[in-house]
């Protein structure tokens with residue numbers, strides 16, 4: 001059982017910290033969320049919404065009920081107990097049908113009417129910013145940008161300090177470009193509950209949003225998956241939580257808070273297509289999870305460069321990617337597309353199809369031949385040969401529809 005004992009604010013120098021004292025089967029612990037002092041008035045001690053959402057992935061997989069005497073927003077508690085938890089446990093044997101037992105309140109919590117979104121520097125984040133900062137829907141116009149440190153900077157269980165600090169620098173510049181205030185927050189949530197951030201990021205971010213519940217009227221959470229068509233609840237504990245984000249946000253939303261899945265109607269290439277002409281994006285796009293600036297070589301950099309190439313915009317991104325390296329090693333990049341297509345990986349299939357559609361059939365077959373040739377002669381290591389030995393290249397096993 002997870003028991004939230006106490007929720008209170010402390011301050012140190014220019015930072016205000018929202019603390020949650022709790023215990024797991026009697027063992028005491030503490031998680032905190034920290035912002036600049038000027039935002040302390042918006043930290044929410046009246047409800048335990050943030051805590052419940054933050055610990056939920058752990059509670060679900062470790063079979064812990066959650067209890068507290070601190071009230072929770074009634075609609076949120078209802079939706080978690082009657083919809084999200086039963087649905088997740090029914091579709092994943094690693095998730096338990098736990099119960100949240102807390103007092104609830106239907107009283108509306110006053111907020112400052114702010115509208116926020118994250119500013120990670122990635123394509124999804126830029127899509128959310130560009131589509132909302134000057135929105136024709138005035139009540140939904142962006143008022144604040146945020147950078148939450150709730151787990152995304154923890155690669156291989158190690159906090160990536162250099163990447164985090166560079167992201168702060170970049171976020172400050174982007175916020176200045178859009179003339180919006182930037183809220184930088186920090187938390188130990190990911191240290192206390194060590195977990196795969198990809199599988200839990202919707203929960204961790206909602207924890208950050210709900211800690212400042214008295215600030216937000218609405219919050220755009222940038223959708224990061226291919227698009228909403230891939231929705232599934234199967235094995236949700238092992239999947240990117242974005243594959244069922246519409247359900248998560250439906251359950252988290254209530255009369256106090258509106259979390260909007262921004263961009264869920266588009267895949268990554270469509271998003272890049274709609275933001276690629278922005279000078280700010282061309283200057284500050286950062287997708288790399290390996291380095292503080294784009295390395296141009298990791299899978300995420302490769303996927304983004306290929307998508308930009310497919311839509312004919314890669315040359316505009318010479319400030320943030322090594323275009324020269326890409327052009328010299330084009331076949332290495334194309335290899336990723338061909339490999340993913342063969343293995344039915346959907347994240348790059350649209351890019352594969354786009355590149356294919358821009359070529360004649362004979363050009364495409366020639367490209368495939370050259371990609372395979374280059375890899376088999378120059379680049380494939382012995383182990384990779386073993387893994388892919390069953391793949392028949394040179395056009396035999398690649399199925400493509402007749403146009």
Ligand SMILES: [Zn+2]
Pocket residue numbers: 287288289290291294295296297298299300301302
């Ligand atoms: Zn990279």
